[in-house]
Amino acid sequence: METNQTDPKAIEAEDILPEISFEELTPEMREACNRAGWKTLVPVQAKSIPYFLAGRDMMVQSRTGSGKTGAYILPIMQKINAQQNVAQALVLVPTRELALQVSREAEMLTKGTNIRTAVVYGGVGYNAQLEAFRGGAQLVIGTPGRILDHLLKNTLSLDNLKILIFDEADRMLSMGFYPDMVKIRKYIPSGKILSSMFSATFPPQVIRLSDQFLHNSNLLSLSGNQVHIAEIEHIYYVVPGMRKERSLVRIIEIENPSSAIIFCNTKDTVHYLSVVLKRFGYDADELSSDLAQSMREKVMARVRRGALRFLVATDVAARGIDIPDLSHVIQYEPPEDPEAYIHRAGRTGRMGSSGVAISLVAEMEKFKLQSIARYYNINMEERPLPNDEELERIVAERITALLEARLRSRDNLQIERMRRFVPLARNLAQSEDELALITMLLDDYYQQTLHAPPAPAASADQENGFTQNKKNRKPRPRNKNRGKIEENRQ
Numbered sequence: 001m002e003t004n005q006t007d008p009k010a011i012e013a014e015d016i017l018p019e020i021s022f023e024e025l026t027p028e029m030r031e032a033c034n035r036a037g038w039k040t041l042v043p044v045q046a047k048s049i050p051y052f053l054a055g056r057d058m059m060v061q062s063r064t065g066s067g068k069t070g071a072y073i074l075p076i077m078q079k080i081n082a083q084q085n086v087a088q089a090l091v092l093v094p095t096r097e098l099a100l101q102v103s104r105e106a107e108m109l110t111k112g113t114n115i116r117t118a119v120v121y122g123g124v125g126y127n128a129q130l131e132a133f134r135g136g137a138q139l140v141i142g143t144p145g146r147i148l149d150h151l152l153k154n155t156l157s158l159d160n161l162k163i164l165i166f167d168e169a170d171r172m173l174s175m176g177f178y179p180d181m182v183k184i185r186k187y188i189p190s191g192k193i194l195s196s197m198f199s200a201t202f203p204p205q206v207i208r209l210s211d212q213f214l215h216n217s218n219l220l221s222l223s224g225n226q227v228h229i230a231e232i233e234h235i236y237y238v239v240p241g242m243r244k245e246r247s248l249v250r251i252i253e254i255e256n257p258s259s260a261i262i263f264c265n266t267k268d269t270v271h272y273l274s275v276v277l278k279r280f281g282y283d284a285d286e287l288s289s290d291l292a293q294s295m296r297e298k299v300m301a302r303v304r305r306g307a308l309r310f311l312v313a314t315d316v317a318a319r320g321i322d323i324p325d326l327s328h329v330i331q332y333e334p335p336e337d338p339e340a341y342i343h344r345a346g347r348t349g350r351m352g353s354s355g356v357a358i359s360l361v362a363e364m365e366k367f368k369l370q371s372i373a374r375y376y377n378i379n380m381e382e383r384p385l386p387n388d389e390e391l392e393r394i395v396a397e398r399i400t401a402l403l404e405a406r407l408r409s410r411d412n413l414q415i416e417r418m419r420r421f422v423p424l425a426r427n428l429a430q431s432e433d434e435l436a437l438i439t440m441l442l443d444d445y446y447q448q449t450l451h452a453p454p455a456p457a458a459s460a461d462q463e464n465g466f467t468q469n470k471k472n473r474k475p476r477p478r479n480k481n482r483g484k485i486e487e488n489r490q
Contacts, residue, residue, distance in 0.1 A: 015218070017050040017051055017054060019046040019047055019050070020049050022040050022041050025041075025049075025074070026078060028077060028078065029078060032077060032109040032110070033070075035108060035111055036070070036108055041067075041070075042067035043067075044067050044071045045070050045071040045074070048060050048068075048072075048220055049071060049075055051196075051218075052072065052079075052196065053075055053078065057194065057195045057196060057214040057216060057217040058196045058214075058217060058218060058220050059197045059210050059217050059219045059220065060196060060197065060198045061220065061221040061354075068167070068198050069102050069105045069106075070105065072167075072196060073102075073109050073110075076165075077110060077115060079162055079163060080138050080139065080163075082113060082114035083114070084160065085116075085136025086159075086160040087118075087133075087138065087157065087160065088138045088139070089139045089162060089163040090141075090147070090158065090161060090165070091140070091167055092144055092147065092165065092172065092184075093141065093142070093143060094171040094174075095121075095171070095394075095397050096123065098167065099119050099120070099141050102141050103117055106139060110139075115138055115139060116135055116137045116139070117132075117137055117139045117141065118133055118140045119142060120132075120142035120143070121146050122145050122146045122397075122404050123396075123397070123400045126155075129146075130155055133150070133155060133156055140156065143177070143397075143401065144172065144177040144180040144184060144401075145400075145401040147180075148180045148405075148408065151187045158187045158188055159189060161188060162193065163194045164188065164213065165195070166195075166196070166197040166198065166209075167198050168199060168200070169197045169198065169199040169206050169209060169210075170200055170206050174255065174257075175398050175401060176402055176449070176450060177401060178205075180401070180405055185212065185213065188213075195214045195217075196214070196217075197209075197213070201354045201355065202219070202354045203325070203354060205327070231354050231355065232355055232357050233354065233355070234357050234378050234379065234380040235356060235357070235358050235359070235381050235382075235383055236358070236360070236382055236383070237251060237358070237359070237360055237361070237383055237384075238361055238362070238363055238366055239360050239361070239385055240362075241362050244332075244360065245272075247385055248273070248332060249277075249280055250386045251330075251358065251385070251386065252310075253386070253391055253394065254386045255328065255358070256398075257309075257310075257328035257330075257356070258309070258327045258328075259309055259310070259325065259326050259327050259328070260310050260311070260327065260328035260330050261310075261311050261313060261328075261344075262277075262311065262313070262330045262332050263313065263314070263315065263330070263331050263332060264313070264332050264333050265314065265335070266314070267290050267314060270286050270287070270312050270313060270314055271286055271288065271290070273286075273332060274286035274312040277310060277312065281447040282309065283310060284308075284310035284311075285310075285312070286299070286311075287299055287300075287311060287312070287314075287318060289314070289317060300321075303321060306323070306325065308323075312332075315335070315343070318347075322347075323347070326347055327348060328358060329347050329357045329358070330359075330360070331344055331357070331358065331359040332360055334359055334361055334368060334369055338368075341359075341369075341372050345357035366382070395446065398446070399442060399445070399446050
């Protein structure tokens with residue numbers, strides 16, 4: 001696979017820092033490693049720690065389980081002043097599970113020092129978190145929504161912040177945390193903050209996020225000796241032959257792609273899968289040679305505007321289509337021609353960004369996929385199909401973050417108004433028979449918020465045009481324009 005040698009964020013050869021060895025660490029860092037039972041440094045630690053110590057902002061491409069937590073906790077220990085009982089380092093993570101995992105590792109590494117850790121996340125009470133802040137925690141680890149809650153309530157101050165870490169930035173965006181992250185930015189001191197971003201992939205959305213928080217950042221990839229983004233992450237799931245579409249829905253729920261082309265081998269499968277995705281509430285449409293020209297043009301118009309989230313298509317129908325900022329390619333059926341895999345996967349990971357290529361295969365088909373991976377020298381990862389428990393946990397964390405964000409946006413009058421429903425909410429929550437009502441409301445809100453179509457690029461212009469017309473409109477304009485509005489809805 002070709003790599004991106006012209007990435008504007010790639011480190012110039014003369015600016016690449018040599019790796020650090022275990023023996024070259026400071027005595028404090030070596031003691032921390034000994035507490036964790038580490039005798040050597042893993043690649044992500046050896047490569048990234050020198051940039052931290054040099055005070056350089058970095059975007060580090062690394063996967064879960066690569067040892068990245070130690071890569072930022074060790075230098076954080078070096079830069080924190082343990083005599084100052086104020087928040088000096090903030091680590092933002094996408095989930096409660098990761099927050100707890102990072103905090104456990106941080107506490108193990110800092111054991112016996114005066115560095116204290118606070119871990120904060122939504123869906124639980126505030127008391128333990130407030131106690132940790134009052135105890136003078138210098139290292140704060142948490143999800144963006146709950147961190148923002150504390151900032152708004154003045155129970156957490158970032159005035160003395162020195163280090164800001166984004167762990168699994170791509171997942172943070174997929175969880176719907178972007179609005180909260182933008183609001184957190186207002187509380188970060190204007191002076192130089194050492195900032196780094198860790199992510200398995202760097203799609204355009206993550207790169208744009210890095211531009212908002214990081215200063216003159218460079219990319220550090222662990223995909224070999226090159227310092228660049230490894231453009232495409234290749235993943236496959238072994239799925240049962242029956243109800244394969246349900247397996248796809250599970251994967252979409254976990255991955256939450258911002259946009260994707262879903263490839264099928266036949267026109268019938270394209271149509272069937274498109275109908276299923278729409279029925280599940282996803283913004284999806286189909287493209288095949290059976291489609292009438294007028295319908296094809298409508299679908300293509302949405303694709304060109306970047307206003308369609310999931311395009312289900314055959315290889316032939318998708319030829320020549322370029323979807324801007326495409327984050328995922330999903331191969332619902334593996335291609336009959338091995339070379340077609342490369343053409344399909346190559347639709348994402350363009351223009352210096354990265355993407356994800358996902359394949360769904362039956363048990364016997366995975367050997368063909370592995371053969372393609374060997375032939376083209378692709379690092380392909382097998383992942384287990386998400387089970388019910390994992391799916392429920394991810395969905396619950398997402399909707400909790402969304403609802404907490406919505407509650408934060410309410411003014412005093414709206415909060416006063418909603419109090420009239422407190423008795424009803426309490427009764428519904430206590431009644432097993434009425435649980436279906438709450439479940440329905442949560443499902444509707446989740447679907448409307450997370451699975452709505454992307455906002456078309458032209459929408460802002462249309463909105464401005466409508467505003468201008470509104471100023472000079474004549475009486476009863478709604479009746480005049482009603483026909484046009486109805487046409488646009490169809």
